[in-house]
Amino acid sequence: MKIAVIGAGIAGVATAHELAVAGHRVCVFERRGGVAAEASFGTNGVLSPALRPPWATRPLPRPPWRSMPTLGSWWLRARRAAAAGSAHDEAFWALARRSIDRLAHWRSRWPAEYERTDGVLYLWREPAAFELALAASDRLRAAGVRVNALDADACRRLEPGLSAAASISGGLLLPQAEAGNCRLAAHLWRDAAEQLGAEFRFGTSVRAIEGGPGGAAVRFEQLALTTGFAPAREGNEAGRNRAGGVGTERGGAQALLRQRALAAARYLAPVGSETFDAVVICAGTEAAALLAPLGLRLPLQPQAGQSLTLPLRSPERGPRSALVDVEREVTLTRLGERVRVSGGSELGPARKQPSERSMQPLYRALDTWVPGCAHLARPQAWHAARACLPDGLPMIGAVPGHAGLWLNIAHGNAGWTLAAGAALRIAEALDGRGVVDPASDPFAPTAARF
Numbered sequence: 019m020k021i022a023v024i025g026a027g028i029a030g031v032a033t034a035h036e037l038a039v040a041g042h043r044v045c046v047f048e049r050r051g052g053v054a055a056e057a058s059f060g061t062n063g064v065l066s067p068a069l070r071p072p073w074a075t076r077p078l079p080r081p082p083w084r085s086m087p088t089l090g091s092w093w094l095r096a097r098r099a100a101a102a103g104s105a106h107d108e109a110f111w112a113l114a115r116r117s118i119d120r121l122a123h124w125r126s127r128w129p130a131e132y133e134r135t136d137g138v139l140y141l142w143r144e145p146a147a148f149e150l151a152l153a154a155s156d157r158l159r160a161a162g163v164r165v166n167a168l169d170a171d172a173c174r175r176l177e178p179g180l181s182a183a184a185s186i187s188g189g190l191l192l193p194q195a196e197a198g199n200c201r202l203a204a205h206l207w208r209d210a211a212e213q214l215g216a217e218f219r220f221g222t223s224v225r226a227i228e229g230g231p232g233g234a235a236v237r238f239e240q241l242a243l244t245t246g247f248a249p250a251r252e253g254n255e256a257g258r259n260r261a262g263g264v265g266t267e268r269g270g271a272q273a274l275l276r277q278r279a280l281a282a283a284r285y286l287a288p289v290g291s292e293t294f295d296a297v298v299i300c301a302g303t304e305a306a307a308l309l310a311p312l313g314l315r316l317p318l319q320p321q322a323g324q325s326l327t328l329p330l331r332s333p334e335r336g337p338r339s340a341l342v343d344v345e346r347e348v349t350l351t352r353l354g355e356r357v358r359v360s361g362g363s364e365l366g367p368a369r370k371q372p373s374e375r376s377m378q379p380l381y382r383a384l385d386t387w388v389p390g391c392a393h394l395a396r397p398q399a400w401h402a403a404r405a406c407l408p409d410g411l412p413m414i415g416a417v418p419g420h421a422g423l424w425l426n427i428a429h430g431n432a433g434w435t436l437a438a439g440a441a442l443r444i445a446e447a448l449d450g451r452g453v454v455d456p457a458s459d460p461f462a463p464t465a466a467r468f
């Protein structure tokens with residue numbers, strides 16, 4: 019089949035690759051100049067089933083009163099779904115585990131690494147909260163997720179950089195969970211997809227999708243000469259990564275000339291339309307805007323968060339893998355010779371620049387848990403929004419009543435974790451393998467979820 023993928027975030031590159039592996043002709047439309055330029059850029063880096071935790075978490079904060087007319091009903095729906103509880107936790111954990119396994123399968127074939135570390139340690143300060151979490155973690159164990167309960171000393175042996183002054187009542191280690199640089203993995207996935215023939219059209223924004231008897235037509239607009247005239251391997255962000263050792267140089271002068279000619283042709287005719295047998299929307303927070311003209315009103319909301327990435331001054335004092343301060347909802351992740359601190363979950367789109375106020379809890383967490391490990395000068399601050407549905411579940415599958423239209427969206431705070439598994443589900447379902455009955459599939463785009 020000839021398949022269009024809209025969006026080259028982590029969901030889009032994983033989907034493009036999995037479809038190319040299955041033998042499809044894949045074309046990825048991405049409005050930005052490279053992969054993982056939006057929500058997938060500066061994530062916490064954690065791949066863990068416990069991104070949907072069995073233990074109590076802080077309820078989603080109420081939006082400011084001035085935003086209640088637009089966000090209020092969504093917020094109430096999300097609060098009701100959270101209070102109704104855990105009916106779909108097991109399905110989420112199973113998908114997360116399958117996804118982590120699938121990623122392991124692919125990374126063993128990749129030519130480079132993506133700053134991966136094993137295990138995620140969840141930490142509690144309050145003894146009562148830890149006791150409750152310990153009891154709740156039995157559900158994860160029953161679902162086949164390994165969970166090791168640790169006292170404060172064992173946490174410090176595992177993570178020697180943990181501050182002696184930090185109050186720790188206990189920790190839960192998920193040894194099968196892991197951490198890694200989502201953006202680097204996206205570049206590796208793109209390379210692997212291209213080697214299988216997938217085409218990436220950067221600087222190309224999809225304006226509309228139109229259904230028809232011959233398939234789905236994608237109307238797009240060329241925004242900028244971000245590829246072709248300045249191709250990835252000649253110096254843009256992806257090129258620098260490759261020069262830094264990620265990926266391999268491929269293709270000769272002929273291929274480069276062809277790529278430039280194609281980009282030039284597209285620039286001269288910046289608006290175009292092309293028909294595909296299927297279209298998979300992986301457009302993150304923009305998915306709702308693409309679906310609205312088709313009469314599909316998706317209650318998708320952006321939820322903003324931020325991260326701070328700092329070079330390590332004393333690598334031995336930094337985290338060895340990922341540490342999660344469960345009560346403050348801040349994660350500290352080792353990424354090579356850097357530490358990333360991230361948190362925040364605020365309904366609404368991300369600002370252009372993260373505010374200083376939103377960064378303060380991140381600096382505080384660094385100082386509380388692993389003080390003195392990082393150079394505080396020249397931090398890389400990042401702010402972005404993940405796309406969420408009020409039921410807190412991703413939406414993966416075919417849209418009923420719209421032949422050839424597929425969704426792989428709404429991954430919320432777990433898009434990196436779920437990328438490989440969600441992509442595999444899409445590829446299997448498109449080929450009629452492993453089909454799940456939408457009525458019993460909590461991730462299916464059923465009418466009730468719109």
Ligand SMILES: Cc1cc2nc3c(=O)[nH]c(=O)nc-3n(C[C@H](O)[C@H](O)[C@H](O)COP(=O)(O)OP(=O)(O)OC[C@H]3O[C@@H](n4cnc5c(N)ncnc54)[C@H](O)[C@@H]3O)c2cc1C
Nearest residue numbers: 025027028029049058062063064224302323432433434435
């Ligand atoms: C602070 C923070 C921390 C996080 N930490 C973690 C974590 O530790 N673990 C985890 O699993 N998840 C984490 N997440 C969630 C994860 O980042 C997201 O779920 C994931 O990146 C979503 O990927 P995506 O590909 O769906 O969306 P995106 O990465 O946003 O990609 C969508 C792409 O579609 C493109 N696009 C949109 N509209 C169009 C159009 N019309 N035409 C062409 N292109 C278009 C966009 O330019 C974009 O590149 C975190 C999120 C945040 C904000």
